[in-house]
Amino acid sequence: QKEVEQNSGPLSVPEGAIASLNCTYSDRGSQSFFWYRQYSGKSPELIMFIYSNGDKEDGRFTAQLNKASQYVSLLIRDSQPSDSATYLCAVPGTAGGTSYGKLTFGQGTILTVHP
Amino acid sequence: SAVISQKPSRDICQRGTSLTIQCQVDSQVTMMFWYRQQPGQSLTLIATANQGSEATYESGFVIDKFPISRPNLTFSTLTVSNMSPEDSSIYLCSLLAGGETQYFGPGTRLLVL
Numbered sequence: 387q388k389e390v391e392q393n394s395g396p397l398s399v400p401e402g403a404i405a406s407l408n409c410t411y412s413d414r415g416s417q418s419f420f421w422y423r424q425y426s427g428k429s430p431e432l433i434m435f436i437y438s439n440g441d442k443e444d445g446r447f448t449a450q451l452n453k454a455s456q457y458v459s460l461l462i463r464d465s466q467p468s469d470s471a472t473y474l475c476a477v478p479g480t481a482g483g484t485s486y487g488k489l490t491f492g493q494g495t496i497l498t499v500h501p
Numbered sequence: 502s503a504v505i506s507q508k509p510s511r512d513i514c515q516r517g518t519s520l521t522i523q524c525q526v527d528s529q530v531t532m533m534f535w536y537r538q539q540p541g542q543s544l545t546l547i548a549t550a551n552q553g554s555e556a557t558y559e560s561g562f563v564i565d566k567f568p569i570s571r572p573n574l575t576f577s578t579l580t581v582s583n584m585s586p587e588d589s590s591i592y593l594c595s596l597l598a599g600g601e602t603q604y605f606g607p608g609t610r611l612l613v614l
Contacts, residue, residue, distance in 0.1 A: 420601075422605075428607075428608075429591075429593055429605045432602065432603070435601075487603070488549065488559075489534075489544070489546065489595075489603055491543045491545075493542070
């Protein structure tokens with residue numbers, strides 16, 4: 387069974403610092419990885435996704451994949467207090483299989499950015 | 502991306518009753534999903550709802566407890582039947598858009614007393 391693991395934190399960083407969030411996955415065949423941000427009392431919001439063919443940068447966010455060690459990272463540069471949220475890593479089922487589209491989530495990492 | 506709405510946004514229910522949650526999308530989508538997020542926990546997939554076929558349930562979830570309808574490509578309902586306090590959760594619908602990208606509705610916050 388596909389497993390996704392995250393350090394639940396909380397992770398606390400000062401404003402302006404780099405926040406580094408990690409996620410490990412069990413299925414070596416996983417090809418894509420998603421990062422969601424969830425503010426308290428809100429639903430998850432997609433902020434980033436990467437495929438197994440490389441890292442991705444979008445503004446202050448960078449997602450990196452280490453296939454050999456089976457982990458994916460999300461880096462948030464110049465962290466702001468508004469980045470304080472729970473960050474969820476998710477891995478979808480394999481395309482063409484019965485689990486296509488189904489997301490397996492990690493338990494989420496709580497990030498706090500303090501002024 | 503598509504706009505997803507859910508009704509009700511929250512509810513407080515008595516044990517033994519049932520609640521039907523509606524999920525409406527402003528465009529046609531093939532695959533919709535229902536997730537549960539228990540207090541302080543991550544999201545767990547309940548079932549996949551495709552139009553024109555019966556919902557497929559994940560391990561630990563059964564149709565009698567969580568009947569799902571998908572009458573067309575823009576709408577789905579999830580019923581939480583014979584509720585107990587353990588059913589207190591956030592229930593979220595989601596849709597698949599652009600390959601594997603998945604977007605979530607605002608959620609329904611359910612408290613069972």
